[in-house]
Amino acid sequence: xxxxxxxxxxxxxxxxxxxxxxxxxxxxxxxxxxxxxxxxxxxxxxxxxxxxxxxxxxxxxxxxxxxxxxxxxxxxxxxxxxxxxxxxxxxxxxxxxxxxxxxxxxxxxxxxxxxxxxxxxxxxxxxxxxxxxxxxxxxxxxxxxxxxxxxxxxxxxxxxxxxxxxxxxxxxxxxxxxxxxxxxxxxxxxxxxxxxxxxxxxxxxxxxxxxxxxxxxxxxxxxxxxxxxxxxxxxxxxxxxxxxxxxxxxxxxxxxxxxxxxxxxxxxxxxxxxxxxxxxxxxxxxxxxxxxxxxxxxxxxxxxxxxxxxxxxxxxxxxxxxxxxxxxxxxxxxxxxxxxxxxxxxxxxxxxxxxxxxxxxxxxxxxxxxxxxxxxxxxxxxxxxxxxxxxxxxxxxxxxxxxxxxxxxxxxxxxxxxxxxxxxxxxxxxxxxxxxxxxxxxxxxxxxxxxxxxxxxxxxxxxxxxxxxxxxxxxxxxxxxxxxxxxxxxxxxxxxxxxxxxxxxxxxxxxxxxxxxxxxxxxxxxxxxxxxxxxxxxxxxxxxxxxxxxxxxxxxxxxxxxxxxxxxxxxxxxxxxxxxxxxxxxxxxxxxxxxxxxxxxxxxxxxxxxxxxxxxxxxxxxxxxxxxxxxxxxxxxxxxxxxxxxxxxxxxxxxxxxxxxxxxxxxxxxxxxxxxxxxxxxxxxxxxxxxxxxxxxxxxxxxxxxxxxxxxxxxxxxxxxxxxxxxxxxxxxxxxxxxxxxxxxxxxxxxxxxxxxxxxxxxxxxxxxxxxxxxxxxxxxxxxxxxxxxxxxxxxxxxxx
Numbered sequence: 159x160x161x162x163x164x165x166x167x168x169x170x171x172x173x174x175x176x177x178x179x180x181x182x183x184x185x186x187x188x189x190x191x192x193x194x195x196x197x198x199x200x201x202x203x204x205x206x207x208x209x210x211x212x213x214x215x216x217x218x219x220x221x222x223x224x225x226x227x228x229x230x231x232x233x234x235x236x237x238x239x240x241x242x243x244x245x246x247x248x249x250x251x252x253x254x255x256x257x258x259x260x261x262x263x264x265x266x267x268x269x270x271x272x273x274x275x276x277x278x279x280x281x282x283x284x285x286x287x288x289x290x291x292x293x294x295x296x297x298x299x300x301x302x303x304x305x306x307x308x309x310x311x312x313x314x315x316x317x318x319x320x321x322x323x324x325x326x327x328x329x330x331x332x333x334x335x336x337x338x339x340x341x342x343x344x345x346x347x348x349x350x351x352x353x354x355x356x357x358x359x360x361x362x363x364x365x366x367x368x369x370x371x372x373x374x375x376x377x378x379x380x381x382x383x384x385x386x387x388x389x390x391x392x393x394x395x396x397x398x399x400x401x402x403x404x405x406x407x408x409x410x411x412x413x414x415x416x417x418x419x420x421x422x423x424x425x426x427x428x429x430x431x432x433x434x435x436x437x438x439x440x441x442x443x444x445x446x447x448x449x450x451x452x453x454x455x456x457x458x459x460x461x462x463x464x465x466x467x468x469x470x471x472x473x474x475x476x477x478x479x480x481x482x483x484x485x486x487x488x489x490x491x492x493x494x495x496x497x498x499x500x501x502x503x504x505x506x507x508x509x510x511x512x513x514x515x516x517x518x519x520x521x522x523x524x525x526x527x528x529x530x531x532x533x534x535x536x537x538x539x540x541x542x543x544x545x546x547x548x549x550x551x552x553x554x555x556x557x558x559x560x561x562x563x564x565x566x567x568x569x570x571x572x573x574x575x576x577x578x579x580x581x582x583x584x585x586x587x588x589x590x591x592x593x594x595x596x597x598x599x600x601x602x603x604x605x606x607x608x609x610x611x612x613x614x615x616x617x618x619x620x621x622x623x624x625x626x627x628x629x630x631x632x633x634x635x636x637x638x639x640x641x642x643x644x645x646x647x648x649x650x651x652x653x654x655x656x657x658x659x660x661x662x663x664x665x666x667x668x669x670x671x672x673x674x675x676x677x678x679x680x681x682x683x684x685x686x687x688x689x690x691x692x693x694x695x696x697x698x699x700x701x702x703x704x705x706x707x708x709x710x711x712x713x714x715x716x717x718x719x720x721x722x723x724x725x726x727x728x729x730x731x732x733x734x735x736x737x738x739x740x741x742x743x744x745x746x747x748x749x750x751x752x753x754x755x756x757x758x759x760x761x762x763x764x765x766x767x768x769x770x771x772x773x774x775x776x777x778x779x780x781x782x783x784x785x786x787x788x789x790x791x792x793x794x795x796x797x798x799x800x801x802x803x804x805x806x807x808x809x810x811x812x813x814x815x816x817x818x819x820x821x822x823x824x825x826x827x828x829x830x831x832x833x834x835x836x837x838x839x840x841x842x843x844x845x846x847x848x849x850x851x852x853x854x855x856x857x858x859x860x861x862x863x864x865x866x867x868x869x870x871x872x873x874x875x876x877x878x879x880x881x882x883x884x885x886x887x888x889x890x891x892x893x894x895x896x897x898x899x900x901x902x903x904x905x906x907x908x909x910x911x912x913x914x915x916x917x918x919x920x921x922x923x924x925x926x927x928x929x930x931x932x933x934x935x936x937x938x939x940x941x942x943x944x945x946x947x948x949x950x951x952x953x954x955x956x957x958x959x
Contacts, residue, residue: 186257187212188691189716190429191400192757193262193443197313199242200268201226203235207679208717209261210400211686212254220251225263240265245355245438249395249402259400264440271352272311275300275323275332284308288321288347289726292705294622295324316354317751318730318744320347339744340733340784342772351747358383362434362441363922364880364896365414367453373420376446376898378432379922380413385436389413397431398423424451442880445759446898453898455874462698462720462761463877466818466867467584467825468519469666470505471769472527472563473548475828475846478503482562484532486546491534494795494840495545502527502564502572509575513848517831518867521698522576523584523666525769526550527569529558531593538618538632543795549769549843550586551668552593552634556652566659573660582663584698587653589677590669591634598648599635605645607638626674639677650681654688663697670701670713670722678718700763700823702770707755714756721761721823727752728765733784735813735908736777742891742906746883749820758821758880766813767827773842774813775799775835779806782837794841805910807833807859808951812906814863815953818870819895819904821881831863832856869931869955875902884917890948892917894958903928903956907948916945919958928956 189210196202206215206229215234219227226239227250238250245267249260273286286298290312300308300323308323320339323330331338332348341347365377380389389410396403396417409416417432427450433443447454447461454461477483477499485497505522508514514522530547531554537543550560559566573583592599599606607627611617617636620628629636637645656662670678682699690697701722703710710726713719730748734740756762766774772790776782781799782790793799801807810833818824828834828846833856836842852860870876879895879902886892889909895902901923907913919925919942928937928944932955937946948954 185212185255187254187259187400191259191261192715193247193264194238195755196238196240196263196265198240198244198265198267201237201239203237205679205717206234206236207683208715210716211683211691213687214254216254218253220253220258222248222250224248224265225250238263246435247395247433247440247443248435249397257401260397260402261400262395262397266315267355267438268313269315269352269355270311271314271350272309273300273321273332274334275308275325275330276306277308277325281308281325283324283326285324286310286312286321287324289319289706289729290314290321292622292709296623314352315754316352317754318349318351318747320349320729322347339730339740340737342729342732342784344783344785344787344789346785349744351744356383356439360385360434360436360439360441361882362432362444363882363920364444364898365922367898371421373418374424374451376417376419376430376432378415378417378444380415380434380441381920381922382413382436383439385439387436389415389434389436393434393436395431395433395435398428403430421451424448442753442758444880445757445878447878453874453878455878455897455899462696463759463823464871465521465582465698465761465823466519466870467521467523467700467763467823468514468517469523469525469768469825469827471500471525471549471828471843472502472505472560473497473500473525473550474843475500476504476508476848477501478505478507479564482564484562486532486534488534488544491544491546492795494843495534495543495548497546497548497562498845500845501562502568506568506572506575509572509579509581514581515579517826517864518871519826520580520871521582521584521663523700523825524586526553526586526588526668527559527563528553528588529555529560531595532561535631535633545840547593551588553588553591554593554596556592556596556598556649557655570660573662577661582698583660584664584666584700585656585660585662586668587656587665588668589637589649589653589681590672591630591636594633594635602645602648605637605642605648606635607641609635621672625672628672630669636672639674646677646680650677650684653681654684657685657689657697663695664720665699667699667701667719670719671703671705671709675713675718678713682718698761700761707751711755714762721763723763723765723768723825724752724822725765727762728771731813731816732774732777735774735809735816736784738908738910739888741888742886745891746886749881749883753821753881756822759878760822762822763825764817764820764822765825765827766810766817767830767842768825769827769843770839771842772838773799773827773829773834773836774810775801775806775833776837778809779803779835781835790838794837794839798841799835799837801833801835801855804855805951807855809908811859811862811866812908812951812953814866815904815955816891816906818866819876819893819902819955821879824870826867831860833859865932873900873902873931873957875900882920884919885915889913890915894919901925901958902931903944903954903958905946905948905954905956907950907952910950912947912950912952914945914947916943918943923958925958928958931955931957 224244228237300310337349338346360383361381363379368375430446534544699719776799875895879897882894884892891906
């Protein structure tokens with residue numbers, strides 16, 4: 159008997175070692191490969207390490223009749239050339255470790271848009287700039303013709319674009335275009351909308367799921383628009399993770415598609431994707447994430463799509479330990495730019511009190527925790543005000559915490575306590591620069607760029623011209639990561655150290671576009687290799703980039719960041735919700751553009767406020783107009799906004815009703831839940847208030863915001879569903895979110911009077927009742943025509959069945 163037990167132990171050990179020591183190269187690809195966007199007839203390249211993580215990239219590609227494929231193993235670059243007459247969303251195959259995987263390719267036909275500008279006086283130089291080129295004033299020079307008109311024609315995909323002309327150093331709107339929008343800086347931008355090539359859209363609808371003992375059937379309906387052809391298997395694309403689902407599992411009956419999945423296939427929590435492509439016109443991609451054999455949403459807070467982020471500026475949140483309150487004493491230093499007492503203990507106190515649990519957020523983004531200088535410094539641009547590093551963005555020592563906030567031990571306690579409350583912690587990481595007294599700068603000057611340019615100018619805040627080397631101020635040296643591999647290694651190791659030391663769950667990254675892609679690729683590679691894969695954790699990285707969709711999205715992929723803040727969507731949403739006569743149609747179009755770039759089930763950060771923006775309440779209350787000559791920064795110093803109108807709090811809740819019901823990751827800035835106002839930095843970073851410090855209006859707002867957040871947490875269609883606009887005008891915006899669990903109808907009314915509207919719901923859903931999720935009543939309706947009333951500056955949420 160002992161001999162038998164010994165043999166059994168050896169056998170168990172051999173099996174364990176065989177699995178544990180299995181090389182990574184034999185593992186399946188775990189990343190979900192996202193669609194690659196291409197232009198018909200044009201060659202483009204992509205790093206396969208941006209598509210998925212692997213220790214082995216020895217890929218064998220299968221030829222495709224519509225796509226020319228060339229793969230360079232040494233550079234890991236994949237060169238793709240679609241046929242000039244091809245468009246649509248197709249797949250290319252490759253083999254790795256005897257498994258066949260698929261890469262989705264979205265191919266678009268080039269559309270061109272012409273711009274003309276005739277100056278009223280002689281001009282030396284005229285350039286076009288706008289959202290299509292990241293507002294770069296130099297990259298699109300216009301040519302003068304014989305009629306005195308400047309011209310340029312550029313390729314543009316379908317979508318809405320804002321633009322201006324840069325004429326001899328002055329920004330001018332297009333005098334020939336009456337369509338313009340406030341730009342939030344006291345002026346207007348011209349607007350142009352490029353129509354899609356296909357006039358009538360196609361849409362793939364979720365129908366239902368059906369269970370049996372050994373399988374689950376997912377049913378969809380193809381809304382074909384103007385397409386007349388019969389649907390067959392060549393038009394339907396289905397993937398489980400990154401592998402094709404067999405045609406035998408896909409049943410087509412007219413325009414209804416059924417995907418039959420065996421229960422055994424769902425044990426590893428796969429993602430199922432499906433879309434239809436017919437004659438070059440592609441539907442939305444429907445996705446279903448399975449958790450424990452069922453569509454996600456039945457179990458709470460299990461994927462990154464369940465995140466609701468709450469942003470905290472540590473110094474301005476809550477003072478839990480007065481012993482570390484040591485503001486800098488210096489003549490001319492305002493309290494607005496000084497330490498005000500917030501600390502780690504304050505956040506711990508609020509976790510313990512259940513503040514975040516009751517609010518409903520499940521991820522805290524903390525401003526930088528790293529050590530900053532204990533003095534004040536003058537900002538280089540006029541009027542040269544004094545600032546301290548209260549915000550955390552001047553790293554003095556990259557391996558120490560800020561003593562005004564607490565100790566490393568206390569920070570670890572904060573993270574541990576948050577995890578007990580099922581709250582994740584993101585650290586704000588500053589990779590772009592350090593403070594001038596940081597030991598790294600003193601020891602390694604060769605790792606940094608120069609403040610002086612060859613032409614004698616200072617390389618200071620040249621955001622576009624010197625994007626990867628510009629200094630933010632004279633005491634903030636910028637890393638030259640392009641020229642220094644040692645700098646990339648050192649700072650990515652530093653970031654990994656913070657995660658390992660504290661057990662934090664990821665990063666919010668500052669100034670992403672001012673750091674080269676090579677840095678983010680190296681950091682993400684290390685995070686996956688050293689933490690995510692061995693510990694089986696999903697870390698999260700979200701970045702900050704102001705710029706075009708092309709620029710922002712160039713950092714969002716499996717080899718770099720999970721997401722960035724969606725400032726392009728924010729820039730349309732703010733004037734839409736603030737402007738009484740501004741239609742919701744441009745916002746609807748911008749949402750569609752965003753889905754085309756990032757997908758419906760994206761993780762992009764949707765915001766109302768941030769520490770770099772004027773707070774929404776200052777716009778809503780009319781304290782800061784979207785147009786005019788008001789300097790929001792100076793107003794914050796001289797005449798800080800105060801909320802005077804109760805209606806402004808209703809506008810805020812309306813905006814948050816939108817924010818928390820659209821695809822993407824909602825990000826709540828501290829103070830949003832009470833309607834905190836504020837002009838530009840630093841006035842938008844006021845000290846947070848709680849309990850009896852709040853006015854009655856603020857208390858009512860907090861209750862209302864908690865309810866809206868709760869709706870997102872408790873209704874999976876708002877986190878995993880598709881997005882189907884039903885109505886948009888100057889007053890109302892109505893849309894439907896559907897997943898395999900439920901359908902949620904969202905109705906927003908920004909007008910000052912209640913609106914009774916009738917919405918036609920898709921007949922294929924066979925809907926006949928709507929349950930009001932806020933008030934609990936049920937409304938019956940017939941023939942897919944649903945009539946209901948939305949309160950003034952209000953919202954309704956219905957589960958329709």
